[in-house]
Amino acid sequence: MSAVIVRDLSKCFGAVTAVDRISFTVPNGATIGLLGGNGAGKTTTISMLLGILVPDQGSIEVLGHDMAHDRFAALARMNYSSPYVALPMRLTVAENLAVYGHLYNVPDLSTRISDLAHEFDLKSLLDRRAGALSAGQKTRVALAKALINRPDLLLLDEPTASLDPDTADYVRSRLEAYRAESGAAILLASHNMSEVERLCSRVLMMKHGKIVDRGTPDALIARYGRDDLEQVFVAIARAATSA
Template identity: 70%
Template structure:
């Protein structure tokens, strides 16, 4: 269900840029993420997705532009809004020597979560890793790490959830179950979700809006259905390949966006 039109956007980005020497990782992008929506940030490796998410989290300082998250200026007052958001990536390891429970307890304390023991137990049951709570994080399989990383991201019941490959390394059944969990969380919490994923079927299922990035720019945007229709394709994976390879309408669109 779409959020009310009167609700302020969860994220507003204007002219956002990041350069490293002569390399322009993000080239002055603009986008808005409505409250309560799910938005996908898509693109090939090196498109600028991770850099963009890092700037949204306040981990990287932009070279230019503005970021407003939950009505807060992230460049001037990010500490005021950080407790209301969270992030997950299966590619960011938790300390290996700490057990799963110890790791989650640290994050619960950082976010000042009330009754942390109960919250951890609740998430472990919901994400099916109760038997892993006393296992060192370094001894987890890739799929187990993904589930624990998602629990870490949900520990503070965030209003804004930023996810990098939320179902990476999960088997199809578990991945489908996690998508259902995210849909339920969004509905129950009224949360906003922004995710990067290479699973286009996942994006088609979960997302209200797609932002397609290439070489640091947003070269197209729309709902999954709009993009599929615009490119005359059967699914979003074919659209992604058109844009990544600069084929047909994708090439024309990218050139127009670059010129603008």
């Protein structure tokens, strides 16, 4: 069964077609990569999945719920992190996690916060204001917030942005472990191709709002005759420029 079913989805901003009739699924228990150059339409797609933007056309089904008519049932079972969406800056890290935990009605919230603080090495940051943290510290708090309700669908926009290589590696292993233990589906937008190769069973390649190719990382690498996904990405991006 699929956690996400997107059919013929479009979104325009004035004359700009940000997302252009895309269709895809995210199976339960899978991590799917959403790739594309700057302005390809990844964030717009994720925003529609979250119900933040209303599509001009098409349908989105999340965890069995039609987002046009029944989105609150789905929103309770999903979560997201994005470096482009700031957490309330005046609240401490602990207050932030508590607010989101209450919003999602998380049972035994203090234990959940303590577990996440341990998992993402946040214990020494719990009493610090979110606005006063470094970029990498904010990313770790955003990931803890994204997991607070043990979501069945996790939407991740650049989840390791600003993390040092050691912490990024640790976070990737935590995301893999969460998917394996929970059976959650993950949609991952990332510019880090080695991260995508490691985490994603399949990828969707976006260009100018369309999905121009899709498949497993290995299949795409073979189809384009390249050594890795980074080279495939560059080949598609350059083809786009000359198109």
